[in-house]
Amino acid sequence: MFVSCSVIILRRTSPDIYRPFKSPPAPYLPLASILICLFLFLNLHTPSYIRCIVWLVIGLSIYLLYGRNHSTLVKTT
Structure with missing residues (x-):
């Protein structure tokens, strides 16, 4: 779903950048993908939401714990 949103946003904000692959029907296919993902997500059972969280x-x-202990920014200061 995030990729589909990103495709729509990038097509609007940066239409001139090089793209080796273009989605066939640009705004319609990503919108359909977003709607299908939302439909599937909303039809999950409660235990699935709990497991996800x-x-x-x-x-x-x-x-976060790994990043805090192994950050190069923390080691340099």
């Missing part, structure tokens, strides 16, 4: 918290905590 739990894994998101686990992943973000690992990412």
Whole structure:
């Protein structure tokens, strides 16, 4: 869904940049992709939402803790 949003935004804000691949019907295919993803996401069961939030918290905590201990910006100051 984020990729589809990005395609639409980049087509509007930077129409002149080089693109080796162009999506066939530019605004319609990404919009259809966004709508289908939203439909699928809204039809998930509650345990799926809970698992998503739990894994998101686990992943973000690992990412932030690792980044804090291994950051080159922290080591240079």
